[in-house]
Amino acid sequence: MDAKPTLEQIRRAPKVLLHDHLDGGLRPQTIVELADAAGYTDLPTDDPEELGAWFVAAANSGSLERYLETFRHTVAVMQTREALERVAAECVEDLAADGIVYAEVRYAPEQHLRGGLRLEEVVEAVQAGFAEGVRRVAHRGAVIQVRTLLTAMRQAARSREIAELVVRYRDEGVVGFDLAGPEAGFPPSRHVDACTYLRQQNAYLTIHAGEASGLPSIWEALQWCGADRIGHGVRVVEDIEAADEHLHGARLGRLASYVRDKQIPLEICPSSNVQTGAAPSLEAHPIHLLHRLRFRVTVNTDNRLLGGITLSDEFAALVDTFGYGWDDLESFTVNAMKSAFASFDERLVLVNGRIKPGFAQLKWGGR
Numbered sequence: 001m002d003a004k005p006t007l008e009q010i011r012r013a014p015k016v017l018l019h020d021h022l023d024g025g026l027r028p029q030t031i032v033e034l035a036d037a038a039g040y041t042d043l044p045t046d047d048p049e050e051l052g053a054w055f056v057a058a059a060n061s062g063s064l065e066r067y068l069e070t071f072r073h074t075v076a077v078m079q080t081r082e083a084l085e086r087v088a089a090e091c092v093e094d095l096a097a098d099g100i101v102y103a104e105v106r107y108a109p110e111q112h113l114r115g116g117l118r119l120e121e122v123v124e125a126v127q128a129g130f131a132e133g134v135r136r137v138a139h140r141g142a143v144i145q146v147r148t149l150l151t152a153m154r155q156a157a158r159s160r161e162i163a164e165l166v167v168r169y170r171d172e173g174v175v176g177f178d179l180a181g182p183e184a185g186f187p188p189s190r191h192v193d194a195c196t197y198l199r200q201q202n203a204y205l206t207i208h209a210g211e212a213s214g215l216p217s218i219w220e221a222l223q224w225c226g227a228d229r230i231g232h233g234v235r236v237v238e239d240i241e242a243a244d245e246h247l248h249g250a251r252l253g254r255l256a257s258y259v260r261d262k263q264i265p266l267e268i269c270p271s272s273n274v275q276t277g278a279a280p281s282l283e284a285h286p287i288h289l290l291h292r293l294r295f296r297v298t299v300n301t302d303n304r305l306l307g308g309i310t311l312s313d314e315f316a317a318l319v320d321t322f323g324y325g326w327d328d329l330e331s332f333t334v335n336a337m338k339s340a341f342a343s344f345d346e347r348l349v350l351v352n353g354r355i356k357p358g359f360a361q362l363k364w365g366g367r
């Protein structure tokens, strides 16, 4: 129990992932093959290993805008039904191989229309791919639940249409809406109409906020748009007055208090935040303060390809950096499951049937 969780043990732990972009998690080999099939000649290299390294290096830019430029290549090769299905199926295989038992995977349908697909066809292709992935994984004896979030790009003007798409496919595995893209200059309040519509439909939404912009963006996401969760949200620390090492004298402003009192889930993505400059380093990442102050912290990958990481790697890095043990990792996992957009029944079954027994086995099983 006191022993430090190893990467190999963490990989076996039943994990939950709420924030993962489909178009930020492709296998480099797949990108090369899809580019070849589509006649896309702009890839920086045709060698899968070099390509994987190129993405990580290019994403280590210190700026969200430059980080997002790398999506040019992944989106370019995801423009046909076959490509979308393949990428979605492989995503499920990769998440299951990392020991994830429940995932919500997001992407922006409006970015996949260049090959002539309609929004509905994009959604149906990805859902078919997820179902295929779940079948393949089941053949190997693993069980994973995968749900979908549909993202609207905040710099564009299609959020209402995407919100309607979420509602239309709510019984086919689409569980919520997301806003992503460059945060600076494109505040959540631009999309109030879509968000109001979703709430009136009893649908769920999460919004990327507090990553490249600060408190006003988080405030708008919550109080103008009614977001159920916040993507990243790390800059909420700007509303917390520095505390000493033991947290004596930590003072929360009104917004930080609201986020903590209401236990608004924060989808924190440590590696991504360091890559985009939202956090100066893992050692100085706000997750440690937020976790100790008992905000509802969840740990996520954001973009596995761009970070060159899995969720297990993220957990292992937190263990190394902050000395976290099984109780911390279990609390991030239970927080995530409680914050998922799946129904209460489904969440309960996963917490009691998989997460608690799985962590108990890792904590006490060896004794």
Ligand SMILES: O=c1[nH]cnc2c1ncn2[C@@H]1O[C@H](CO)[C@@H](O)[C@H]1O
Pocket: 021, 022, 023, 024, 064, 068, 071, 075, 106, 107, 108, 111, 151, 180, 181, 182, 183, 208, 211, 272, 302, 303
């Ligand atoms: O961390 C992030 N912040 C904001 N936008 C992001 C982030 N990661 C990915 N995307 C954007 O979301 C789109 C749909 O998946 C991606 O194409 C990318 O532009």
Ligand SMILES: [Zn+2]
Pocket: 019, 021, 180, 208, 231, 302
């Ligand atoms: Zn994201």
